[in-house]
Amino acid sequence: MPDRKTVLTCAQPTGQLHLGNYFGAIRNWANMIDDYECFFGIVDQHAITMPYEPAELRKSTYRMVAAYVACGLDPAKCHLFAQSHIIGHTELAWILGCLCPLGQLERMTQYKEKSQRENAGFVGSGLLYYPVLMAADILLYNADRVPVGEDQKQHLELCRDLAIKFNNTYSETFRVPSVDIPKTGARIRSLQDPERKMSKSDANQNGCVYLLDPPAVIRKKFKSAVTDSGREIVAREDKPGISNLLNIYSAATGRSIEKLEAENAGVSYGDFKSKVAEAVVDLLSPIQERFEAIVNDKDQLNGILAEGAKAAQKVAFKTLSKVHRKVGFVERPRI
Numbered sequence: 001m002p003d004r005k006t007v008l009t010c011a012q013p014t015g016q017l018h019l020g021n022y023f024g025a026i027r028n029w030a031n032m033i034d035d036y037e038c039f040f041g042i043v044d045q046h047a048i049t050m051p052y053e054p055a056e057l058r059k060s061t062y063r064m065v066a067a068y069v070a071c072g073l074d075p076a077k078c079h080l081f082a083q084s085h086i087i088g089h090t091e092l093a094w095i096l097g098c099l100c101p102l103g104q105l106e107r108m109t110q111y112k113e114k115s116q117r118e119n120a121g122f123v124g125s126g127l128l129y130y131p132v133l134m135a136a137d138i139l140l141y142n143a144d145r146v147p148v149g150e151d152q153k154q155h156l157e158l159c160r161d162l163a164i165k166f167n168n169t170y171s172e173t174f175r176v177p178s179v180d181i182p183k184t185g186a187r188i189r190s191l192q193d194p195e196r197k198m199s200k201s202d203a204n205q206n207g208c209v210y211l212l213d214p215p216a217v218i219r220k221k222f223k224s225a226v227t228d229s230g231r232e233i234v235a236r237e238d239k240p241g242i243s244n245l246l247n248i249y250s251a252a253t254g255r256s257i258e259k260l261e262a263e264n265a266g267v268s269y270g271d272f273k274s275k276v277a278e279a280v281v282d283l284l285s286p287i288q289e290r291f292e293a294i295v296n297d298k299d300q301l302n303g304i305l306a307e308g309a310k311a312a313q314k315v316a317f318k319t320l321s322k323v324h325r326k327v328g329f330v331e332r333p334r335i
């Protein structure tokens with residue numbers, strides 16, 4: 001279908017996916033694969049901007065492909081690719097970087113945070129250049145929609161600035177992507193501290209439910225979830241714990257919060273937490289089964305990445321040769 005609009009989004013192959021990632025991002029992406037030409041990049045080149053273990057990166061990349069497929073990103077309907085497989089991301093980043101004011105990169109929140117967090121005192125230039133590479137990821141595919149979380153807003157704005165600057169400096173080349181931050185979509189909070197978002201970097205790991213947690217661990221985490229004073233099961237501002245549990249219950253079952261409130265009137269907090277845990281176990285079981293069935297099948301995972309790379313490279317080469325022409329590079333010889 002050539003006239004379908006393009007969706008592109010990427011994630012770093014670091015850490016394990018959790019319920020927040022699933023409800024807030026991956027499940028929404030899975031809902032787009034029938035209507036859009038979707039490219040989902042696993043950005044391994046971004047992942048080396050912070051200290052890391054090569055063997056771990058390789059393993060995480062494969063696990064991420066397996067997890068995405070298990071979560072419904074059907075490789076027959078979308079393109080899953082590894083950033084490092086595609087010629088064009090770093091090439092375009094170089095060109096965009098030559099248009100990007102240094103000061104704008106130095107002012108990026110993520111750069112400031114991560115460069116200060118770096119305890120060894122070493123800050124690689126890649127960390128500063130990260131947002132330019134991200135702009136290249138997006139512009140290379142002329143994406144119509146780039147679904148990202150709120151934390152990526154500043155990076156997306158830089159991408160827009162660079163697209164506009166390129167178009168003005170040379171001539172109309174890039175589609176300027178809109179900032180596409182879903183307002184809806186469950187914002188899942190930590191089970192231990194519902195004032196904060198569920199996050200893999202949470203100091204209290206009991207607050208974070210991973211997609212691959214065994215049922216016993218999921219039940220334990222929900223059992224120890226903090227609730228609020230009182231006994232009512234209602235979503236209300238002064239009841240952040242119960243509101244979060246209702247939110248998770250609703251996201252896991254597809255039933256509305258109102259319906260769940262009505263159904264659970266009079267149920268004790270303890271029993272309610274067990275019900276939510278069971279709903280999450282039921283939701284995650286088939287995902288975990290699909291993950292286990294594929295994660296050790298290297299041939300299949302490599303095949304998925306090869307298919308993704310083929311589709312992505314086709315688009316990338318097209319954009320890259322156009323960009324090379326516009327900036328005045330001479331025609332590439334056939335070699």
Ligand code: ATP
Pocket residue numbers: 011012020021022023024025148149150151186187188189197198199200201202
């Ligand atoms: P970190 O633990 O380092 O903060 P993270 O767990 O927030 O990372 P990211 O890799 O930054 O995960 O996010 C991947 C995607 O998941 C983003 O689109 C982000 O908006 C979404 N996401 C992350 N946490 C939540 C959450 N608690 N609720 C809803 N969406 C979330």
Ligand code: LTN
Pocket residue numbers: 008009010011012043046133134137138146147148152155
């Ligand atoms: N910086 C993003 C990951 C990312 C991305 C992208 C997202 C890299 N390139 C292009 C969307 C489009 C993050 O850390 N979540």
